[in-house]
Amino acid sequence: MAFKTEGLSDVEKQYGKLTIFASYFSGTGKSWRMLETAERVRQAGQDVVIGLLSGDAWKDTRALADRFEMLPCKELKKNGRTDREVNLEMCLKRMPDLILIDDLSHNNIDGARHRKRYQDIEELLKAGIDVYTTLDIHHIESLQDTVSDIFGGTIPDRIPDRIFDQAARVEFVDIEPELLCERLLRQNRKAFPLSQLNALRAVGLRRCADRAAACMQQTPPHTHDQILVCISVSPSSERIIRAAAQMANAFQCGLIALFVETKSFQWGTEADREQLQENIRLAQQLGATVETVYGDDVAYQIAEFARLSGAAKIVIGRSTQQGRLFFRRPSLIERLIYLAPALDIHIIPDNHPANQTAAKYMEAMYVSPVSLLDLMKSALILILVTLAGWVFYHFGSTEANVIAIYLLGVMLISVFTKSSVCSLTGSVIAVLAFNFFFTEPRFTLQAHGSDYPVTFLVMFLVSLITGSMAARLKAHAKHSAQVAWRTKLLFETNQCLQKAQTQEEILSITATQLQKIFQRDVVAYNIENGALNPPTLFLMDDTQTGEIYRSAEEKQVAQWVLANNRRAGAGTDNLPGARCTYLSIRTGKQVYGVIGIAAMGKTMDSVETSILLSILGECALALENQNNLEEKEAAAVMAKNEQLRANLLRSISHDLRTPLTAISGNASNLLSNGKLFDEQTKNRMYADIYDDAMWLINLVENLLSVSRLESGRMNLSLSTELIDEVVAEALRHIDRKSTEYHLHVQSSDEFTLVEIDARLIIQVIINIVNNAIKYSPPGSEINIGWKRQGKYVDVSVADNGPGIPDSAKPRIFDMFYSASNRIADSRRSMGLGLALCKSIVNAHGGEITVSDHLPQGSVFTFSIPAGEVELHE
Template sequence: MEEIRVNPDKLLETIRREDEKQQSGHLKIFFGYAAGVGKTYTMLKAAQAAKNRGIDVIAGYVEPHARPETLELMKGLESLPTLEIKHKNMTLREFDLDQALARNPQLILVDELAHTNADGCRHEKRYKDIEELLKAGIDVYTTVNVQHIESLNDLVAAITGVSVQERIPDSVFDEADQVELVDIEPEDLINRLNAGKIYRDEQAQRALINFFSIENLTSLREIALRRCADRMNKLAERVRNVTNAEYYNDEHILVCLSASPSNKKIIRTAARMASAFKGTLTALFVETPGFSAVNEEDKKRLRDHIRLATQLGAKVETVYGDDISLQIAEFARLSGVSKIVMGRYSAKKKYLFSKQTLTDKLIEAAPGLEIYVIPDKDAPYYKPQRPARRSGKFILPDILKSLAILAASTLLGFAFFDMGFSEANIIMIYILGVVFTSLFTSSKGYSLVSSVVSVLIFNFFFTNPRFTFTAYDNGYPVTFLVMLITAFITSTLVVKLKQYARQAVRTAYRTKILLETNQMLQSNKPRREIVEIISTQLAKLLKRDIVFYLAGEEKLGEPVAFLAEDSDDEEDKSFLSDNEKAVAAWTFKNNKHAGATTDTLSSAKCLYLAVRINSKVYGVVGIAIDGKPLDPFENNITLSILGECAMALENERVMREKAEADLLAKNEKLRANLLRSISHDLRTPLTSISGNAGILMTNYHTICEEKKLTLYTAIYDDSMWLINLVENLLSVTRLEDGSMQLNTNAELIDEVIDEALQHIDRKSVLHKITVNRPDEFLMAKMDARLIIQVIINIVDNAIKYTQEGSEIDITTAKSGGDIVVSIADNGKGIADDAKKRIFDMFYTANMEIADSHRSLGLGLALCKSIINAHGGEITVLDNKPKGAIFRFTLPAEEVTLHE
């Protein structure tokens, strides 16, 4: 039997989801199929039960009802004061989000989940308020009806004839922790309506006529029950995905986006299909060369449709081309699409001999795909409207260009006529003139008019009888017609080529920006440089001002502005106001988009996007909107660049943490090596000191003076050895962990050497130490205390490894910009293989030591660290004929003499 293995990626995703759930509040939705089924009543009963269990419950906002049973359940519950907002001489009462966050209860009641807030509230929609409450760790009870769920809006509208404007994304419903269906029989609901328990008499009568019929209520109840079942299926599917007990599924639904008013219904239908087939949903927009000329109303409608598709879980993609059916078919083929959803509006024919519809073309281009055409009887035939042509100075230059080209063509035509060229040659001149008009003017209309005028000019000047608009030859009308058609087709093709060229240049430029950004972020870079790269690239791509807030530990840092090339410097200040900073801070805290063109804090001047990986936010980017929202492609590529930015910042954080961990491991290794190395060496001199001291204490009066002096000397030597060891240990530790700070000053090198020689081993009297001083004063930039320790270590090392009576020479000299100090001895010297490692920590050469104290290999390693910290170098050389020379350099300082 084959073992079923758990999918690790899905398991990690589930763990992450559960962690987020534990940290955030829990949402319970009381769900009904119509008004009056008892959602608010059931919610208040659940709240009273929670209060009886000792939970801190408050009523954040409950719709005011005149029903006695509901009012009775409000008793004993703390109610949050509403937020009053003035609007058109009216006072609107809304849920006060800030006051609720400040109160911070365990559980809060917020009625009417799909409600649209009044202008002046932080969020446009109440479900956004509830999301912020959940993120703050507050549990929420709320209510919603079936007609308010986005994907069911058209289905409910077809049943009731009413299209509800207040809607919530399906994800809000599906991600709720609990959904309780509040259900009663339709007959009982109608009886409640007749009894006046839902609406007043006039409203009740209208409701019975327009909405509350047995047929309508039964259908709505069925939809509500089915939607709850769908939610349970999704929850079960998550469990199957984690345990890998899932079925193979390759359904990929593609829905076509447009600015048509009926496109919303197409998107919702496709979303329901994707959910039913348990497949992925992609929303595709084909941007044609003429899209830039579409009016603002259609562009806004298209943006709304893109937002709807995103809310319903679709991945939005944009492609470019003039042949829409070909672009859709190619995208479907390359992306593995199995089903395409379109609207019937695109399949309408207006005339008997009209051209193929988009659906027919798509069937021919992709015969292997299933194409679903969604009917919408209420949607009128849609044709994109272009904005009115601008007038005045913007058209005059093109008119002058067209006239100049016609005049030049006519002059050249006269020249050809005088030279005896045929009429066919002159016709080609005018066709060429039309091509030039197409190239140098901004609209196709100029070339079309030029085509007609060219025919008239040719007829007037170059056909018999000349200088009239009549023609003797019967073939001339055909010639004129062919000339007009040729000029028209040629001008049309040239205009299209211009559009394709502009589109290709723009696409190539954007692709180049994206590739440049990716290449710039390939190598490891510091955080500030990553921010600068991303912001500069976004400013170049979008031609808008960019504000970047880099995240610190728990809050955003100060904003850094990056202006577009054509931006006004003064305009930048408005993007850095306290209000804009507050919107950026909200985006950072909640890990969601906010600002201009969103439903949250939409009065801001910038659109704020979180630079994030899952729940980790590394910063916030503000994009100046200035009344011009991002188009679909700009939005997609911006999100891609921010994804690259988040990955780069994540890698930088990982590398920084790795470096810190490596340093910590290195320090731990150093400490372990130090402890291993000194455990025995500390015990030996301490044992000697305690033993000699014990002898003196117990036999002080019986020991001769000479023996006492010997014991005292041994105690002193061991003590000095320990002091030296401890000093080196402390210095090495401080240098390794970076806590030692150099206090450099200009010092006379001779004075430093004299001070060091006063602290060397007392056995120096057994050696001849000579200091060779130059005639000039030599000053070096150094920390005198540390350099004294370097000299002591090197001289003590020479005393330790040379026989009694050896010579130790200390020489100072100046070489270029350095002071060179050489310490030479005439001992046995150092082997060549040992020279390579003599400055490594814990390395000791196999050399006989004059005393009984074993070397730990710290002294010379410490010397190297100190000299390197001063910007100098230390080396070991052979001393001729025998011995060794230790030489180090320090930065020289000029001597200033004062009178």
């Protein structure tokens, strides 16, 4: 029997599709059905290969597999034997349409890229390859409690429920348990009892039916409803987490896993912390959001968090230990019912076989470990308060003052020691010491006064309560300090990131903060054009080179994180052999960088992980803002360039039309009616053509020079020149109308040298002189002079024309700007000449200015570097 279910959601086009051939036990024919289906796909024309087939496949299954191309597997040695794993590199290089991989739930051995085979398959799916695989249904994580009841133990090879639920297609391969037993016996294989096989079959059919029902509903989860599951360091929390996950799937709502950290947890063993991390990983694997709160009143913390988070149901475990008959205090569940009467509370009995360990934990949970240092501190404090009481007693002080001193001592013991046992013991010893040293008869434990027993009882209760309250205040103060420290770090990181100006600076600030928080080496990878740049190292020990973090293996892990947008490296299931834990700096699917935190033999707890993710989130937002800012600036530059291009085209279309029309008109007249014109008219027409052509040539030269300077493609060819020769050469190329003006050049007996690109500076002088000729009436005077000023030579061009208005002076060197005046020819100025002059002078490290020339006119002054005489021996 076989039935199929479609996926819960459409898989994105770039992802491959996963098809699972599931059954309730080995031997039902999953691999055969997978190969048979793949054969039909291959005959339809698709490229189908086998990535890995189980080594214990049956003969007829192997015969069917021989029809397919089989990719070489990766052979890894462990405990003296060689195991075969999926060769991911070969599969990704081959890139078939469909690949067959047996045993989805398999755990890879050390040395493989991933710890789990389903992670190998996920990478193939992301590459766009369809995958067929097989699965025994009892390897699904949420079914482990039921499977444990059937088999009497847990199964190590497991897959998360999401892999099964999100598969594009699931086909359940089913046969009767009796036929399966006969088949296994014929093959000399171990057969389980029919009762177990029937139970497994029922579990498998029910799980597939639940998936089929979820597929038919196709409704999004009710995110406004939340189920809150309470976790602890007890191994039995796994059962509670799975039960809560099943409820969340059934009700289609969110799941929150809450851990209440008490002061006793801080003094717990490393095994407790590791077990807590295992429980947290299981909760995350089943889709839960993990949260941690602090406080000794566990019931109050759970009820308050449920109220604030809007949880509708609470799932909690109940121990099977028998409570005390006398002086029984309300249990955690009873207090929770009292504090949260409006919530549904689901109680999961902790009757798992592993609860023997849990019971030991519960016993140790209320007895804090006592260190020798705490005992020494307690003894020292009791001795000191006894001596102080002796001094008070010697000077005639009342017994009430001595009692107050002992109460102070008990309070100090609670503050300076970790264990509550010290506080309790200190209270008892304080009463006995007061009785021994300060009551009659002294130096005995007897008391003659009838009211002393009441005094001792009240003193003991007061000291015990005072000590307990002091210890609780100390714990709250410690928690508050931790929260304040974390808040300060996040606030400081946020402020520093806001001040950063570049992506490299943002990554540097983030890595520095992480190094400060975790006291570990940090590796930061920046991303440029979709690829990783060389890593930047932030080492705790400056004497180290950090070459171990620059190895090809480490960079391969960082590259995998970039490609898959998931954490990898030490402490994870992906490439666990790395020296660092690598995480992507991301917002959604956009990755801006990769950060590596050195493992150094330590694992991060849930609080450290939350701080790390918060800081990386802040970094990602800062990088996204910086990226948006750079894109905005690039868009502004592009808009400016577009505006420049539009202005250029507009100017060309308007200003070039007149000289081109004049050239074509004069040339046409000369060609058609040349004989009708006298010699003087012809010469005037030739001169007009020449003038218009030279204007166009100068315009094109200016345009080319401006474009080269603006794009940074004009390289200066500096040489030492005499300024006299440069000016003389420039005057030979100025406008031919200069004969109508009076040009005066400064003459001096001294030789003035300049360090310039002569060709460009000649262009500057030509443009400024031509500008004076253009905007001054004929007969005006134009004076050219220069003077050395320190390391520069100031060159000036002065005219006595109409001058430049003060309002136009700030923009006179802007491109495409022309000051309005009375000269009719100004309409043919595109405003490029002076802009080009400014660019050339600035490229030489000088400045150009314009000022008034009294009584009238303008003076253009520009500075260029002075040259020195080179002496050759």
